Amino acid sequence: MSGEGPSLRERRRAETQRMIQARAMRLFAEDGYDATTVNDVARASGVSTMTVYRHFPTKEDLVLHDRYDPLIAARVAARPADEPLVRRIGRTLVETTRVVVGPADEGTGTPPVPERDLLLARLRLMIDTPALRARHLDSQYATQKAIVDALLGDAPDPDAEFRTWVAASTCLAAMHVALMRWAQEDGRPDLPGLIAAALGAAFGDDFGDDFG
Template sequence: MSGEGPSLRERRRAETQRMIQSHAMRLFTDHGYDATTVNHVAKSAGVSTMTVYRHFPTKEDLVLYDRYDPLIAAQVAARPPDEPLVRRIGQTLVEATRLALGPTDSGPSPSPEKDLLLARLRLMINTPALRAHHLDSQFATQKAIVDALLGDTPDPDLEFQTWVAASTCLAAMHVALMKWAQEDGHPDLPTLITQALTAAFNEDFN
């Protein structure tokens, strides 16, 4: 039924995806992206190669895939409709990042989600094939945001403005993510994204 949380099947699927991706990231980090095959990932995760491909259609997806586009789309659609587009999108990206990272460093142990994101970013920075594939991933996020904001009957002018706002906000976020990865995840990522948005639009996003 609508309004309920994910079903048991959906939770199990998400758990399997996280488990496979965790094994993949460990192998990519320890042995290198190019030297690690999908078969290696399947063997490490204790699943069949077909199962890996069922969850991750390409090897690049093992690094770049995340589950945040639906979350971002839902959050951006839920913000006040009278907000300026860039604030509506930008604040959503900051809050979605904070939620995705889980507990802060002040907790008893580092966040697994933070460690996974940091490892993914490091691989993306150092692997040309992943940098190219990242453009497809970012386009999918842009489209999720635009579709959530426009609904079924978009106005052409508003559609253009929304694509511009979404792409600019995501570009600012990308710069913040790269800086965060280069500094080994020590800065507060939501704060970095806020600073990047402020610099991009010359207005306060706090």
């Protein structure tokens, strides 16, 4: 029945994307981002170069592409409408991250989470590669827009739109700092906890518990 989930074609497309991205990340880690070509990624993935470009229009997209924006948008829209904006957005970011990365693995024997490992590899590359750091701004803008659209709809009041953009951009900036620290510490800390702490630092220590 329609509306019950992605179609078989959509699932296969998503699987192909994940496979290509995983192979690309392995090559980037082994040979370096600049030294690896899209043709190299295609050969390692067993697909044509055109197929790679169909899923990832630029080389940078092989690192920066993710499927988180629709998940964040759906979750932020589902939160109580009477919550203050920064709490509504901040809690969504913390909870969505917990779904993506799973619990912290500091000596717990927790099995690795594929999405967690992919996110960590992507962040390490972004830190080390100037072209990716520059393109990350586009990615963050897309996430901000997804949040604003989810909260306000098609014809927002200009003042409400302004406040929502400010809240979304500030929350995402705090999250970015937490992500960078998490990557620099090899993914050992609890990422949702770091994001909650960053949001607490941005909006006041008494806000920290609200985001955890």
